Amino acid sequence: xxxxxxxxxxxxxxxxxxxxxxxxxxxxxxxxxxxxxxxxxxxxxxxxxxxxxxxxxxxxxxxxxxxxxxxxxxxxxxxxxxxxxxxxxxxxxxxxxxxxxxxxxxxxxxxxxxxxxxxxxxxxxxxxxxxxxxxxxxxxxxxxxxxxxxxxxxxxxxxxxxxxxxxxxxxxxxxxxxxxxxxxxxxxxxxxxxxxxxxxxxxxxxxxxxxxxxxxxxxxxxxxxxxxxxxxxxxxxxxxxxxxxxxxxxxxxxxxxxx
Amino acid sequence: xxxxxxxxxxxxxxxxxxxxxxxxxxxxxxxxxxxxxxxxxxxxxxxxxxxxxxxxxxxxxxxxxxxxxxxxxxxxxxxxxxxxxxxxxxxxxxxxxxxxxxxxxxxxxxxxxxxxxxxxxxxxxxxxxxxxxxxxxxxxxxxxxxxxxxxxxxxxxxxxxxxxxxxxxxxxxxxxxxxxxxxxxxxxxxxxxxxxxxxxxxxxxxxxxxxxxxxxxxxxxxxxxxxxxxxxxxxxxxxxxxxxxxxxxxxxxxxxxxxxxxxxxxxxxxxxxxxxxxxxxxxxxxxxxxxxx
Numbered sequence: 001x002x003x004x005x006x007x008x009x010x011x012x013x014x015x016x017x018x019x020x021x022x023x024x025x026x027x028x029x030x031x032x033x034x035x036x037x038x039x040x041x042x043x044x045x046x047x048x049x050x051x052x053x054x055x056x057x058x059x060x061x062x063x064x065x066x067x068x069x070x071x072x073x074x075x076x077x078x079x080x081x082x083x084x085x086x087x088x089x090x091x092x093x094x095x096x097x098x099x100x101x102x103x104x105x106x107x108x109x110x111x112x113x114x115x116x117x118x119x120x121x122x123x124x125x126x127x128x129x130x131x132x133x134x135x136x137x138x139x140x141x142x143x144x145x146x147x148x149x150x151x152x153x154x155x156x157x158x159x160x161x162x163x164x165x166x167x168x169x170x171x172x173x174x175x176x177x178x179x180x181x182x183x184x185x186x187x188x189x190x191x192x193x194x195x196x197x198x199x200x201x202x203x204x205x206x207x208x209x210x211x212x213x214x215x216x217x218x219x220x221x222x223x224x225x226x227x228x229x230x231x232x233x234x235x236x237x238x239x240x241x242x243x244x245x246x247x248x249x250x251x252x253x254x255x256x257x258x259x
Numbered sequence: 260x261x262x263x264x265x266x267x268x269x270x271x272x273x274x275x276x277x278x279x280x281x282x283x284x285x286x287x288x289x290x291x292x293x294x295x296x297x298x299x300x301x302x303x304x305x306x307x308x309x310x311x312x313x314x315x316x317x318x319x320x321x322x323x324x325x326x327x328x329x330x331x332x333x334x335x336x337x338x339x340x341x342x343x344x345x346x347x348x349x350x351x352x353x354x355x356x357x358x359x360x361x362x363x364x365x366x367x368x369x370x371x372x373x374x375x376x377x378x379x380x381x382x383x384x385x386x387x388x389x390x391x392x393x394x395x396x397x398x399x400x401x402x403x404x405x406x407x408x409x410x411x412x413x414x415x416x417x418x419x420x421x422x423x424x425x426x427x428x429x430x431x432x433x434x435x436x437x438x439x440x441x442x443x444x445x446x447x448x449x450x451x452x453x454x455x456x457x458x459x460x461x462x463x464x465x466x467x468x469x470x471x472x473x474x475x476x477x478x479x480x481x482x483x484x485x486x487x488x489x490x491x492x493x494x495x496x497x498x499x500x501x502x503x504x505x506x507x508x509x510x511x512x513x514x515x516x517x518x519x520x521x522x523x524x525x526x527x528x529x530x531x532x533x534x535x536x537x538x539x540x541x542x543x544x545x546x547x548x549x550x551x552x
Contacts, residue, residue, distance in 0.1 A: 081342035088307050088336035088405070089356050089395055092328050 260284055261306070261403055261434060266314035268298075268305050268458075276301055276458045278314070283403070283451075288425060288435040290449035290466070292442065292540055298458040299438040303338055303405050306436070307331060318403055335401035337409060341392025345381035349391050352380055357398040366394045369424055371417075385412035393421060397428065404428070406437045410444055422448050446536040454543055461547050470539055477512055479505040480528035481519060490518055506532065 087093055261283040268276035276298050283289045291299050305312045308323045308331065316323040321330035343352045349372060353363045367376050370390050375383065380391065389412045396404055406425075410418050425435060425448050439445045452469050454462040462469060479498070481487045484505060491498045491505075496514060499506040507515060509531070519526060534542075 082344070084309055084338075085342035085395075087309060087328055087331065088334070088338060090332050090334065090399060091356065 260319060262317045263306060264315045266305055266312045266316060268301055268310055268312045274458065276305065279460055281453050281460060281463050283434045283436055285434055286429055286432050287451055288429045288437065288449045289451045289453055290445045291436055291438040291453050291455065293455040297456045299455060300338060300407055303407050306405065307336055333402040335396035335398065336405040337392045337396045338407045341388055341395065343380045343388060343391055347380060348378060349376040349380050352391060353394060353398065356395050362398060366397055370394050370420060386414060386417060389413055390417060401433060403434045408439055409437060410439055410441050418444060442537045442540060454540060456544060456547065462543055470536060475509045476532045477507045477509055478528060478530050478532050479507050482525040482527060487519055487524055490522055494518055
């Protein structure tokens with residue numbers, strides 16, 4: 001019975017999520033292959049190992065973005081029945097959308113803020129590992145997903161984490177940790193612009209504590225921190241707006257739970 | 260009053276609702292009846308502004324459109340299954356739609372949900388969820404309530420309870436538009452009928468008028484049925500021989516008595532055949548199949 005139920009929940013919940021994830025991955029891979037092809041055509045001096053690494057970077061980097069995008073899409077496309085039931089009984093679509101948006105925005109912001117503050121604290125305590133290591137990143141994302149799930153009342157999502165899925169998460173964590181350290185960190189530092197320099201501010205003046213200021217500045221100088229900010233705040237607003245439009249016109253409909 | 264005027268709904272260029280017009284007056288309980296796929300749920304969703312449509316829909320003078328749901332503030336509805344939040348209790352789900360705890364308590368008591376209203380709704384059976392959905396639809400003293408298959412999943416007692424509540428609200432001036440396949444139950448509560456098939460209205464009239472108009476056959480019993488049949492055939496009057504009685508079309512009744520008396524046949528019984536609501540609906544649908552507009 002448990003296997004049947006787990007298979008149902010995995011099928012109903014993750015099939016849609018995985019299909020979307022796969023689609024985004026493939027798009028990123030295609031883009032990377034195109035970029036490699038262009039590089040070859042233009043006789044840029046890259047070794048084959050670099051090509052493979054570049055594709056791997058793109059896949060992993062794309063996965064980070066994709067996972068967040070997928071949950072945002074799912075958050076809005078799975079709530080049509082609740083939105084429509086609300087409309088039937090006096091709660092306007094705008095009200096439902098606004099509360100949904102606030103929920104999504106809040107959980108994403110909380111995820112980022114917790115991550116940022118923990119990063120600052122860990123950086124302050126130099127003996128501790130830097131927060132934005134992959135092992136912590138994935139845990140923060142998972143916690144964020146759990147917050148989202150509870151806020152959005154996706155019961156299958158919660159049940160997924162009640163049982164034996166933790167071993168799957170642990171394996172993902174190990175794989176992610178290795179991939180990030182080997183491929184993602186170098187590409188981020190070498191390819192992404194120096195956002196921190198452009199956006200940094202004098203925290204010493206604000207906080208009056210050099211060590212705290214240094215910690216905050218150091219974290220803010222990490223590209224990963226700004227990626228998280230972008231993913232957590234700006235992207236949900238854009239994705240939510242697009243999903244809301246398509247959901248209303250019925251052109252996009254993911255079935256997350258069979259009900 | 261709810262006015263639906265010439266509404267047309269299309270899915271992928273296929274018209275599923277074809278220029279449908281009807282009204283639901285204050286205090287009326289209108290039964291929206293039709294076979295599967297006739298368009299009942301589509302019409303209900305359209306009235307609630309959930310589907311794009313052509314035509315006009317007004318609820319108490321306010322227009323309803325896909326982007327304007329202002330008119331729905333005094334409307335309650337349950338279309339298909341209720342979308343209740345599984346991790347909230349029944350009471351919490353009700354409170355999302357109505358802050359007035361007394362109103363919530365009154366409905367919980369009326370629908371006999373007290374025993375489980377504080378349990379998480381993910382534990383509810385189909386019937387319990389259905390009752391909760393009906394309760395949500397009846398919150399905030401609605402002026403118009405739309406219920407799509409409200410008896411779905413309800414046991415006998417709950418069905419009677421819901422019927423009583425509908426009557427009580429209707430007596431207070433609330434209008435209802437209800438669809439159901441359980442015609443025997445629907446018949447006990449509705450005042451008007453809108454019969455629909457293939458996206459078109461076939462009949463729109465009070466239920467009493469509809470049933471009365473269908474009393475078009477009589478039962479005839481004589482002391483010599485065989486001779487009676489022969490006489491009627493000779494006079495061009497069609498009859499259906501049911502072994503112990505004949506079925507005659509009501510329009511020829513006045514001609515029968517002189518004929519059988521003239522041939523010394525004793526008339527034992529001549530009475531209208533009572534036809535129930537279900538048969539009326541079936542007859543209308545069959546008739547429309549044979550003689551489409």
